[in-house]
Amino acid sequence: MRIRAVGAALLALALSACGTGSGGGGAATTLSLVGFAVPKAANNAIQREWAKTPDGEGVSWQESYGASGDQSRAVAGGLDADYVHFSLEGDVTRLVEKGLVAPEWNAGPTKGIVSTSVVVIAVRKGNPKGIKGWDDIVKPGVGIVTPNPGSSGSARWNILAAYGHAQANGLDAEAFTTKFFENVVALPGSGRDATTAFTGGTGDVLLTYENEAILARQNGEDFDYVIPDTTLLIENPGAVLKNADPKAAKWLEFVLGKTGQTEFAKTGFRPLIEGITVEVPGANDPANPYPAPKKLQTIAADFGGWPAANKKFFGDDGLITKIQKQTGKS
Template identity: 55%
Template structure:
């Protein structure tokens, strides 16, 4: 099968800045789509939107867009922000909108279980990895400074912390050992920015030795000129970003959502570092992704790849156990660390 250089094909993405800004034509018309998404998605959507507009179903379609920390975006839609589609970091951020009566309860009843984009948790390090950070244990070594987003606002932060916690459990240890590890982890945290995108900006400005991030965010930043490396650890967590249509959505929004999940759409998301969804991965062919540590093999297999459903009981259980505002394990450990 021919190799497809998706990274080079989307030249429009090559010079994208890492600071957040959005806005397009009015999406209130029949052929408009108002997207409310989490911060890291912003640049990735541009190439997919451009390709959709070149299809018969997407001709004349305009997009309006809003991007920010996933939890904040979800609450904005709950408060009345216009949206045809929400594409958020976490399932609970969509569940909030189901409970508010804004998204149908059957939003996950499809071939991708309501997921539009996949990635994994990685370590972003300084060029050449001068502190030799390759494992989760390395993060707690004396003098290692960690940057990771704040789970109070950021979906990526929750993925990061569960990947860290789960790495201890996956190695055969218990919750007590995992909690001790997270305590040491927080001892080395020097910044908790509000979103995944702000965390990347904090790291690229010179703060910290390692950034815990999405693989796709690391790849996009390198495509945009950031000078750093990244490491895919042997134990990581599959990041599954949820997408759903909001009730009263425009007529074309369903076609847009289908295009995002198609092999063509997933190939374009791969251009900015997302791993193709399992439902169409065998249709996307080989891809070369510029900005990846190995562009010809951009998505290395992870020996221990945890999942939110298989290892944490799903997001309802994980949120209650780890992130409850009063009794969540990780919430309490973060508070004890002074954050």
């Protein structure tokens, strides 16, 4: 019995050793990443590169991806997270209000932003409807697919891009946005679900992130996309939670560095760092994947920031909320 007990103890020690991280013999680290659906491929590519560094060696990941607002509410409700990557600033500030993220989360050089893109219009192969910009998608007979702004951050970017076009070009923005919703044929829960609906045959156009269009084409989907003359800069925040493993801060540093931003660029995101040049399959011009739009609007400059935009457009009495109800597209 003593021999068996000693053997059992040795076996336990051996199993414990199997669970330690490589390199320094310390305990293995598992980081929990909670994010919106679209950047999963980019984050996974960055994780593989980080694993090659001393900070990332031996780190494993527990991940949850879905619609940005839903994911933020889940973390606020108790879902474990070390690092969050959301579509909208408000989805992080919700966690600040809950005491889960430090108020100074956006004090760095990028103001908390870890990935950027622009709103584009995906169209069927060959562009049979002749879509050149925003005015074409509100014409009769054009079916629009865009995510639901009640759950999806990408939906809010899309809708404000359309509204911003009308506003910048002297149109009645409310009337234009009403026509927009009259043409909506599907409001999926997330940006990724919207892409799936469009590639499955729903609608004539898909409002989406440029990176989502590029990634889908990299994965074999056969459609075209148009960068409108006036579009909106998409800025996605990332933050480390207060009680996160210290490795999470090292991860965020890596994400914002050259290697991390290069991996973002490869999967369709516009890098935050200047001087990153990569060929990007799936882009309209792989050698020049991220051309400057003629007019690039921002939430801060053109909509007064997200707190003001959310109140004006997406609150219970918000303009978009009312238009959705009026058009039966709530």
